[in-house]
Amino acid sequence: MQDEIIGIIGGSGFGDHLEGLLSDFEHIKVETPFGSPSSDILTGKMGERKIAFLNRHGKGHRFSPSDVPYRANIYALKKIGVRTLIATAAVGSLQEQIRPGELVIVEQFIDKTVRRENSFFIDAAAVHCEFANPTCAELNKFIAAAAENLKVKTHHGGTYVCMEGPQFSTRAESIMHRQWGGDLIGMTAMPEAKLAREAQICYSLIALATDYDCWKPQAEKDKHELLKEIIGNLQSATNNCLELVRAVLKGNFKLVNDECSCRKSLELAVWTQDEQISETDKEKLKLLFD
Numbered sequence: 001m002q003d004e005i006i007g008i009i010g011g012s013g014f015g016d017h018l019e020g021l022l023s024d025f026e027h028i029k030v031e032t033p034f035g036s037p038s039s040d041i042l043t044g045k046m047g048e049r050k051i052a053f054l055n056r057h058g059k060g061h062r063f064s065p066s067d068v069p070y071r072a073n074i075y076a077l078k079k080i081g082v083r084t085l086i087a088t089a090a091v092g093s094l095q096e097q098i099r100p101g102e103l104v105i106v107e108q109f110i111d112k113t114v115r116r117e118n119s120f121f122i123d124a125a126a127v128h129c130e131f132a133n134p135t136c137a138e139l140n141k142f143i144a145a146a147a148e149n150l151k152v153k154t155h156h157g158g159t160y161v162c163m164e165g166p167q168f169s170t171r172a173e174s175i176m177h178r179q180w181g182g183d184l185i186g187m188t189a190m191p192e193a194k195l196a197r198e199a200q201i202c203y204s205l206i207a208l209a210t211d212y213d214c215w216k217p218q219a220e221k222d223k224h225e226l227l228k229e230i231i232g233n234l235q236s237a238t239n240n241c242l243e244l245v246r247a248v249l250k251g252n253f254k255l256v257n258d259e260c261s262c263r264k265s266l267e268l269a270v271w272t273q274d275e276q277i278s279e280t281d282k283e284k285l286k287l288l289f290d
């Protein structure tokens with residue numbers, strides 16, 4: 001277990017809290033052929049478990065969801081040895097029963113993003129990974145098991161609609177997302193989950209509901225009051241999520257599984273003939289096949 005590194009992606013609040021729970025921590029700079037990741041990577045140990053945390057939006061929430069360097073982030077984590085990745089992200093709830101402050105272990109996505117580089121293989125080769133089950137079923141099971149002993153309500157399964165933003169949905173869109181079968185709305189899970197799959201990494205996403213999306217009629221509230229409420233919900237959801245991640249890391253789970261199907265996603269995925277792929281691209285993409 002000692003040499004296995006569990007990757008975690010989350011927001012700044014999450015990282016600051018996490019740092020306090022780690023021993024031997026350090027911040028390391030990693031460069032990739034896809035540029036610099038959002039931030040330095042925080043590495044350290046929680047008990048026996050080695051972990052690596054990446055702040056998705058960078059220091060001071062520098063990157064908007066459309067501008068997050070998703071490819072560099074996933075590549076950088078893989079480069080330092082991450083094969084299992086637990087991502088966390090704030091979302092709006094599209095369902096009455098998912099209340100602000102609660103957590104959801106995401107099972108499915110609907111990708112509505114339109115201006116993000118969603119593959120490592122752009123301009124290099126035609127590569128088609130299976131993505132019917134976009135999060136790791138095994139890892140999801142462990143997270144669900146760890147959640148059982150916690151006070152916070154954790155929903156098992158849920159469909160996350162990823163929109164481009166940066167504006168929030170219109171009411172008509174919000175109602176449509178519900179009709180599509182969406183449970184959550186957010187702006188950051190895509191293409192992160194797709195890239196994790198292309199990098200043959202087991203990926204799970206814990207979503208933190210901060211508020212109901214605008215499908216739900218709300219009592220007229222002062223804007224500042226509303227924002228305060230959302231930030232309050234985000235803080236409690238972040239704390240809950242941290243508890244959950246801690247329980248997963250402390251649990252006796254086999255979080256890194258070389259035999260998981262996520263780890264073999266490229267086996268039959270490359271459709272381009274080998275001689276058509278340039279040596280430069282091969283060199284650049286080799287890491288993904290490890």
Ligand SMILES: [Zn+2]
Nearest residue numbers: 136202260262
């Ligand atoms: Zn897996």
